[in-house]
Amino acid sequence: MKIRVLIVDDEPLAREGVLLRIERHTDIEVVGECGNGSDAIRSILSLKPDLVFLDIKMPKVTGFDVINAVGVERMPTVIFLTAYDEHAIEAFRIHAADYLLKPVEDERFEESLAHAKEEIFKNRISNRGQQLSELLNAALPAPPLANQGESQTQDRLVIRSGGHVYLLKAEDIYSIKAEGDYVSVHTLKKTHLVRETMKNMEQRLTSQGFQRVHRSCIVNLEYVRELIAQDSGDYQIILRDDTRVKLSRNYRDALYERLNALG
Numbered sequence: 001m002k003i004r005v006l007i008v009d010d011e012p013l014a015r016e017g018v019l020l021r022i023e024r025h026t027d028i029e030v031v032g033e034c035g036n037g038s039d040a041i042r043s044i045l046s047l048k049p050d051l052v053f054l055d056i057k058m059p060k061v062t063g064f065d066v067i068n069a070v071g072v073e074r075m076p077t078v079i080f081l082t083a084y085d086e087h088a089i090e091a092f093r094i095h096a097a098d099y100l101l102k103p104v105e106d107e108r109f110e111e112s113l114a115h116a117k118e119e120i121f122k123n124r125i126s127n128r129g130q131q132l133s134e135l136l137n138a139a140l141p142a143p144p145l146a147n148q149g150e151s152q153t154q155d156r157l158v159i160r161s162g163g164h165v166y167l168l169k170a171e172d173i174y175s176i177k178a179e180g181d182y183v184s185v186h187t188l189k190k191t192h193l194v195r196e197t198m199k200n201m202e203q204r205l206t207s208q209g210f211q212r213v214h215r216s217c218i219v220n221l222e223y224v225r226e227l228i229a230q231d232s233g234d235y236q237i238i239l240r241d242d243t244r245v246k247l248s249r250n251y252r253d254a255l256y257e258r259l260n261a262l263g
Helices: 012-022 039-046 062-072 088-095 106-121 125-141 198-208 249-262
Strands: 002-010 028-036 050-053 077-082 099-101 156-161 165-169 173-179 182-189 191-194 210-214 217-220 224-228 236-237 244-247
Touching: 002 012, 002 125, 012 106, 028 039, 028 088, 039 050, 039 182, 039 191, 050 062, 062 077, 062 191, 077 106, 099 106, 099 210, 156 191, 173 198, 198 210, 198 217, 210 244, 210 249, 217 244, 244 249
Parallel strands: 002 028, 002 050, 050 077, 077 099
Antiparallel strands: 156 165, 173 182, 173 217, 182 191, 210 217, 224 236, 236 244
16 A cells, blocks of 8 residues: 655645655655645645645744644644754754755665655654643743733633643734634734634624625725725725735624724
8 A cells, every 4th residue: 555645845846856856656655735724734634644844944833833723633644844943953854854954865864765765655644733732832932921810811812823822812913714623813923823713703703893804715804995896896905015815795794883983
């Protein structure tokens, strides 16, 4: 039985480099490639690969976010792809995580792949889950401390992401977007991937100045800068950070009413 491999990297040339090296091995089958973390989450859950080559530093949804979203207990064997500095690499070494430093060297690639094959054949996935948990705790930055008294958390959104619990003020969030079985919560500094439904997010945030504008998007009304009419009769919403969001006709009247109330 062949080993099923998924390659995840936002750089096409990096994915191609891994693919070319894998083609030398007749006992390996590449079942998919992903150029971003959101697609990686869906592919890991649906394709159930035996091995994932996982880039760490990807826009919006990082490699660490992927692991947290999938869950360490469900993650296959991982070989990290990284251009991180020595401090991060030392964390990988301490926690026995396999990694390949970009640009990837052939000898190091073969060494990591041999180790991964051995792990897969020995069915040591449960041990890998523990190692990934330890690695996440070591590699992800801790959130700023916050007063967690009841009076301080009433107007905040509690987000569990990256192995931490964040208390986000509504004013710090400018949009929430659907990502399959997850939602991405966008702030000016960071994007958090959360296992939640858009319906629940809408119920929690509407009273705090948010409005659903599409089945896959909720926006903070304070961040709406302008509406642009399209030739089709639809509108695009432009947020303060220049993000463009489609306004669905089903939510248009509700948005106009909320904006007029603010004005």
